[in-house]
Amino acid sequence: MEKVELIWKNGEFVPWDEANVHVLTHGLHYGTGVFEGVRCYDTEAKGPAIFRHRDHLERLANSAELYYLPLEYSLEEIGEATKELIRRNGLRSCYIRPLAFRGYGEMGLYAKSAPVDVIVAVWPWGAYLGEEGKQKGIRAKVSSWRRMSPAGLIPHAKASGQYLNSILAKTESANAGYDEAVLLDERGFVCEGSGENIFLITDGQIVTPPHVASILDGISRKSVMQIAEDLGYPVAERDIARAELYMADEIFLTGTAAELVPMREIDDHELGGPGEITRAIQSKYEDALHGRTEEYLEWLDPVGEPTGEPLRKPLPDEVEAEEVGEPS
Numbered sequence: 001m002e003k004v005e006l007i008w009k010n011g012e013f014v015p016w017d018e019a020n021v022h023v024l025t026h027g028l029h030y031g032t033g034v035f036e037g038v039r040c041y042d043t044e045a046k047g048p049a050i051f052r053h054r055d056h057l058e059r060l061a062n063s064a065e066l067y068y069l070p071l072e073y074s075l076e077e078i079g080e081a082t083k084e085l086i087r088r089n090g091l092r093s094c095y096i097r098p099l100a101f102r103g104y105g106e107m108g109l110y111a112k113s114a115p116v117d118v119i120v121a122v123w124p125w126g127a128y129l130g131e132e133g134k135q136k137g138i139r140a141k142v143s144s145w146r147r148m149s150p151a152g153l154i155p156h157a158k159a160s161g162q163y164l165n166s167i168l169a170k171t172e173s174a175n176a177g178y179d180e181a182v183l184l185d186e187r188g189f190v191c192e193g194s195g196e197n198i199f200l201i202t203d204g205q206i207v208t209p210p211h212v213a214s215i216l217d218g219i220s221r222k223s224v225m226q227i228a229e230d231l232g233y234p235v236a237e238r239d240i241a242r243a244e245l246y247m248a249d250e251i252f253l254t255g256t257a258a259e260l261v262p263m264r265e266i267d268d269h270e271l272g273g274p275g276e277i278t279r280a281i282q283s284k285y286e287d288a289l290h291g292r293t294e295e296y297l298e299w300l301d302p303v304g305e306p307t308g309e310p311l312r313k314p315l316p317d318e319v320e321a322e323e324v325g326e327p328s
C-alpha cells in the first residue's frame with residue numbers, strides 16, 4: 001500500500017510507521033473492532049471533499065453500539081481529526097479508514113477493562129476492482145459460502161471479525177479466477193458482493209435486496225438508489241432469487257472502495273457489456289462523487305486545502321536528540 005506521513009491515533013497525529021499495537025491487542029485475537037470505508041475526492045465545486053462523511057461516522061457509531069464498544073471521541077472530533085489528517089498529509093483525494101477496536105489490557109471474551117482505541121488512517125487507493133472493471137465490467141461467481149446470518153452475527157454492523165465471511169467468499173472466487181463473489185443468504189436469496197451491494201436490472205426495472213436483508217446497508221447503495229430514482233428509474237427493494245442473476249439484463253455493484261462497477265459475467269452467464277441504464281447511473285454517480293453536479297453537492301463535506309506539510313510536533317526523543325546535540 002501507499003504510505004503517507006501521519007495517522008491519527010487516540011487523539012494524536014503519529015508518524016505512519018509508529019502507529020503500532022501490542023500483540024495482545026484484544027481486536028487482533030477476537031476481531032472486536034468496527035470500521036468504516038470512506039472516500040475523499042478532489043471535487044470541482046468544493047475542493048477536497050469527503051463523500052457523505054456524516055453518514056459514515058453515524059454508521060461507525062451504530063456499529064460500535066451494536067458490539068458494545070464505547071467510543072471515547074465524539075463523531076465531531078473524529079470527523080474534524082479526519083479532515084486535519086487529510087490536510088496535513090498533503091492529500092486532495094484518498095481512501096479513509098476509521099477503526100475503533102478493543103485494545104491491549106485484558107484478554108478473554110468479556111474484556112470490559114481493555115481500552116477502546118480509535119484510529120483514522122488515510123492513503124491513496126485506486127479503484128478496488130480495477131479501473132478496467134469499472135469501464136468494461138467484472139466477472140463474478142456465486143459463492144459456496146453463505147452470507148453470515150443475523151441469527152449469529154450482525155450483518156448491519158461493519159465489524160472487523162465479520163469480514164472473515166467476506167474473505168472466505170472473496171478468496172474462493174479469486175482462486176477460481178473470478179473478480180468478485182456474490183453471496184446468498186441462508187435461504188438462498190441474493191445478498192451482496194464480498195464488499196459491495198448489488199443491483200439487478202430486468203426489463204427496465206431495477207431491484208436490490210431490502211435493507212433488512214443480511215446485507216451491509218451501504219451508503220453508496222443509498223446514494224445510487226436516489227440517483228436512479230432521480231433519473232426516472234424506480235428501485236424496488238425485494239428478495240432476489242439466484243436464477244434472476246442469470247436472467248438479468250444488467251447487474252452492477254456499489255461500494256465506497258469499488259464505487260459503481262458493472263458486472264459482465266455471472267457464473268459464466270454472459271450479461272454483455274455494461275448496459276445503458278448502468279452507464280447512465282454510473283456516470284451520474286461519478287459526477288456526484290466528484291462534485292460535478294449541483295443536485296448532490298450536499299453530500300460533499302469540504303476538507304480544505306492541503307497544508308503541504310504534515311506540521312507535526314517533534315516527538316519527545318527527537319527533541320531530546322536536538323537538545324543533546326546542542327552544547328549549552
Ligand code: PPE
Pocket residue numbers: 036037038166192193194195196197215216217218219220221254255256257258
Ligand atoms: N457490503 C459490504 C460487505 C461491504 O463491506 C461494503 C463496503 C458495502 C456493502 C458497501 O457499503 P458502502 O461503502 O457504505 O457503500 N466495503 C468497504 C470495505 C472494503 C474493503 O475491502 O476494505 C468499502 O467499500 O470501503
